[in-house]
Amino acid sequence: xxxxxxxxxxxxxxxxxxxxxxxxxxxxxxxxxxxxxxxxxxxxxxxxxxxxxxxxxxxxxxxxxxxxxxxxxxxxxxxxxxxxxxxxxxxxxxxxxxxxxxxxxxxxxxxxxxxxxxxxxxxxxxxxxxxxxxxxxxxxxxxxxxxxxxxxxxxxxxxxxxxxxxxxxxxxxxxxxxxxxxxxxxxxxxxxxxxxxxxxxxxxxxxxxxxxxxxxxxx
Amino acid sequence: xxxxxxxxxxxxxxxxxxxxxxxxxxxxxxxxxxxxxxxxxxxxxxxxxxxxxxxxxxxxxxxxxxxxxxxxxxxxxxxxxxxxxxxxxxxxxxxxxxxxxxxxxxxxxxxxxxxxxxxxxxxxxxxxxxxxxxxxxxxxxxxxxxxxxxxxxxxxxxxxxxxxxxxxxxxxxxxxxxxxxxxxxxxxxxxxxxxxxxxxxxxxxxxxxxxxxxxxxxx
Numbered sequence: 001x002x003x004x005x006x007x008x009x010x011x012x013x014x015x016x017x018x019x020x021x022x023x024x025x026x027x028x029x030x031x032x033x034x035x036x037x038x039x040x041x042x043x044x045x046x047x048x049x050x051x052x053x054x055x056x057x058x059x060x061x062x063x064x065x066x067x068x069x070x071x072x073x074x075x076x077x078x079x080x081x082x083x084x085x086x087x088x089x090x091x092x093x094x095x096x097x098x099x100x101x102x103x104x105x106x107x108x109x110x111x112x113x114x115x116x117x118x119x120x121x122x123x124x125x126x127x128x129x130x131x132x133x134x135x136x137x138x139x140x141x142x143x144x145x146x147x148x149x150x151x152x153x154x155x156x157x158x159x160x161x162x163x164x165x166x167x168x169x170x171x172x173x174x175x176x177x178x179x180x181x182x183x184x185x186x187x188x189x190x191x192x193x194x195x196x197x198x199x200x201x202x203x204x205x206x207x208x209x210x211x212x213x214x215x216x217x218x219x
Numbered sequence: 220x221x222x223x224x225x226x227x228x229x230x231x232x233x234x235x236x237x238x239x240x241x242x243x244x245x246x247x248x249x250x251x252x253x254x255x256x257x258x259x260x261x262x263x264x265x266x267x268x269x270x271x272x273x274x275x276x277x278x279x280x281x282x283x284x285x286x287x288x289x290x291x292x293x294x295x296x297x298x299x300x301x302x303x304x305x306x307x308x309x310x311x312x313x314x315x316x317x318x319x320x321x322x323x324x325x326x327x328x329x330x331x332x333x334x335x336x337x338x339x340x341x342x343x344x345x346x347x348x349x350x351x352x353x354x355x356x357x358x359x360x361x362x363x364x365x366x367x368x369x370x371x372x373x374x375x376x377x378x379x380x381x382x383x384x385x386x387x388x389x390x391x392x393x394x395x396x397x398x399x400x401x402x403x404x405x406x407x408x409x410x411x412x413x414x415x416x417x418x419x420x421x422x423x424x425x426x427x428x429x430x431x432x433x434x435x436x437x438x
Binding site: 099 | 269278281283284285288289291292295296307308310311312314315318319352
């Protein structure tokens with residue numbers, strides 16, 4: 001049976017981009033459908049009725065939501081070029097760090113830019129702690145996945161790319177060579193891996209989008 | 220090599236109990252170490268330096284934190300009596316629902332009991348929606364996992380057991396036969412499965428604990 005793979009995403013979403021990176025690592029061909037979040041398509045609502053969010057992968061008519069769930073599905077369906085390690089203990093550590101980044105780092109990094117007053121101060125403090133935790137976890141590895149990028153690197157691409165743009169727009173200085181040198185080096189390496197580089201949004205477009213939003217939020 | 224399996228937990232924690240249920244399903248012998256959260260042991264802090272929380276499973280000296288990560292590790296290490304399905308699509312749906320319960324249902328159900336004022340009203344409304352979502356997902360299945368309990372049933376045991384106790388203490392009426400009949404039936408079935416029943420805390424002890432806390436919170 002010919003494979004039919006569709007991805008519902010949004011150009012600037014780190015969550016849809018993750019799934020694109022995973023599909024490219026596997027060399028899976030797919031049709032990309034750009035969603036308008038202000039006017040969600042009936043198909044998106046049908047395929048993800050619980051969260052009504054991108055990304056949604058539809059494989060031979062069967063929908064899957066939630067980016068990390070989708071990436072694990074991709075890894076289990078197309079087994080070449082593994083994204084998760086094979087060893088159960090290494091898999092558990094990989095899942096632990098992916099969860100830590102999604103549940104702890106991302107909200108803190110996001111709020112360190114967009115929150116106000118004391119909430120923002122608290123988010124900056126928390127984000128700084130979480131970046132130190134990632135710095136310690138990197139140790140002397142090239143990537144979180146070791147010599148090759150893996151699930152944690154894909155999930156953490158938010159830190160290396162999106163947060164870099166947020167920092168530039170907001171004037172924050174959390175991800176700096178002085179504070180987290182290993183994470184900065186990782187950030188440069190990961191963003192320049194061809195499979196990631198070719199699947200990131202335009203930095204200029206993202207900066208323009210965040211700048212407009214930041215100007216609005218500062219009014 | 221003889222297996223050495225240790226579990227750091229807390230008697231009333233739905234998250235440690237999940238791991239005990241998974242270990243019992245597999246028939247894995249383990250040493251249980253009760254933690255005092257007001258005075259965490261140096262071992263807990265060493266094994267889970269990021270979150271400093273239970274449960275932590277230590278298998279032959281190697282620690283793993285986060286209950287769902289631990290259960291997937293257990294399922295991949297001891298392969299008999301599977302807890303997750305084998306088919307990649309079914310596995311993805313299982314992970315989707317476990318994540319939905321942990322990230323959406325649990326906070327809403329917890330806050331519907333403990334929050335105050337408008338926050339509580341919002342949590343009750345949200346909890347009610349999430350219970351309806353679970354009711355629709357159950358369809359005519361005996362368990363979320365089908366004929367046998369699986370990861371989603373283990374994760375959802377909070378809904379069937381802990382939230383039942385919270386309801387009794389707080390006077391809420393969200394999980395009722397009138398509102399969510401299938402979920403109520405599931406709740407009864409799941410709590411009476413021997414592997415779950417034998418690994419739940421004493422309901423009386425839990426009710427006493429929540430009652431004291433509820434009385435304090437109402438002062």
